[in-house]
Amino acid sequence: MSDILEIQHLKKSFGTQQVLKGIDLHVPQHSIYGFIGQNGAGKTTTMKMILGLLKSDEGSIYVCGEKVSFGETKTNAYIGYLSDVPEYYGFMNATEYMKLCADISHMETSASKLRIQELLKMVGLDAYKKKKLKGYSRGMKQRLGIAQALLNEPKLLICDEPTSALDPIGRKEILDILLQVKEKTTIILSTHILSDVERICDHIAILKDGVIALHGELNELRQAYGKNTFMIHFQKTDDLQRMYKTLSTIHDQIHIEENQMIIQSDTPEVLEKQLMEKLLEQNIMPLNFAWQQPSLEHVFMEVVQ
Ligand SMILES: Nc1ncnc2c1ncn2[C@@H]1O[C@H](COP(=O)(O)OP(=O)(O)OP(=O)(O)O)[C@@H](O)[C@H]1O
Numbered sequence: 253m254s255d256i257l258e259i260q261h262l263k264k265s266f267g268t269q270q271v272l273k274g275i276d277l278h279v280p281q282h283s284i285y286g287f288i289g290q291n292g293a294g295k296t297t298t299m300k301m302i303l304g305l306l307k308s309d310e311g312s313i314y315v316c317g318e319k320v321s322f323g324e325t326k327t328n329a330y331i332g333y334l335s336d337v338p339e340y341y342g343f344m345n346a347t348e349y350m351k352l353c354a355d356i357s358h359m360e361t362s363a364s365k366l367r368i369q370e371l372l373k374m375v376g377l378d379a380y381k382k383k384k385l386k387g388y389s390r391g392m393k394q395r396l397g398i399a400q401a402l403l404n405e406p407k408l409l410i411c412d413e414p415t416s417a418l419d420p421i422g423r424k425e426i427l428d429i430l431l432q433v434k435e436k437t438t439i440i441l442s443t444h445i446l447s448d449v450e451r452i453c454d455h456i457a458i459l460k461d462g463v464i465a466l467h468g469e470l471n472e473l474r475q476a477y478g479k480n481t482f483m484i485h486f487q488k489t490d491d492l493q494r495m496y497k498t499l500s501t502i503h504d505q506i507h508i509e510e511n512q513m514i515i516q517s518d519t520p521e522v523l524e525k526q527l528m529e530k531l532l533e534q535n536i537m538p539l540n541f542a543w544q545q546p547s548l549e550h551v552f553m554e555v556v557q
Pocket residue numbers: 266271289290291292293294295296297298444
């Protein structure tokens with residue numbers, strides 16, 4: 253089995269608002285899958301249906317090859333879930349909380365004790381395991397959320413906007429932990445923060461107007477969308493200005509970002525030759541001169557606009 257999660261033609265309306273108009277999704281094993289959409293696109297609605305907490309109008313969902321049924325928790329045995337702002341009993345410490353979760357899921361005591369220790373260490377909370385949870389920062393609460401979600405060794409870890417409430421350091425910590433976890437589980441990262449996706453995801457799907465507007469391997473999508481973009485990084489602003497003066501008479505798709513010039517063309521071979529000629533003519537040695545990998549933001553804007 254290569255797909256951990258398969259969604260087929262999923263539809264959902266709330267009253268007259270059709271949020272999902274028939275989405276299809278295949279999440280391969282051991283991928284970190286970025287599920288991207290603007291606020292209100294329907295990401296949480298999709299996650300709730302994967303967890304069997306919300307009834308779909310049409311379509312099917314399979315987790316590890318088993319069909320998800322609304323109101324049943326059978327397939328949730330394969331899933332760990334992390335919400336954007338996890339809530340805890342503030343009077344407990346991390347070890348007590350993890351033990352409670354292990355007891356609820358009927359884990360054997362000696363096995364759970366070891367696993368709890370391992371997980372708290374993995375998320376960097378070993379030194380704080382006796383501290384009351386009401387004293388935890390948001391980042392610490394999120395790290396504990398990951399440890400708890402991994403307790404039952406899930407095949408699929410669903411993270412619904414896990415970094416949205418965190419500062420840059422907290423975000424980096426969470427993303428680094430998710431990267432570590434990738435060896436053992438498949439991860440869906442539902443988010444609108446493109447830089448997070450760019451940092452850790454290998455596959456993406458963009459949800460837009462109730463359908464999957466784009467999906468696939470991030471590197472392949474970048475290449476497909478970035479074929480005709482060339483970037484020149486200049487040593488001096490003067491060099492950039494001289495080149496701009498020459499090129500702007502023959503190209504209209506030139507963007508300037510600090511000392512960089514980004515040029516798009518429908519005829520890349522011609523552009524490449526022209527650029528080399530002009531640089532030589534002007535006697536300019538650039539710092540860098542290359543076909544550009546477009547950012548995910550670039551891909552996203554092309555799809556969304
Ligand atoms: N129970 C509900 N009743 C009515 N409308 C709902 C319900 N749940 C969600 N919606 C609507 O469905 C749309 C999608 O909501 P959802 O929470 O799935 O979006 P999202 O992509 O997760 O957004 P965000 O990034 O803001 O969390 C929104 O317009 C929301 O108002």
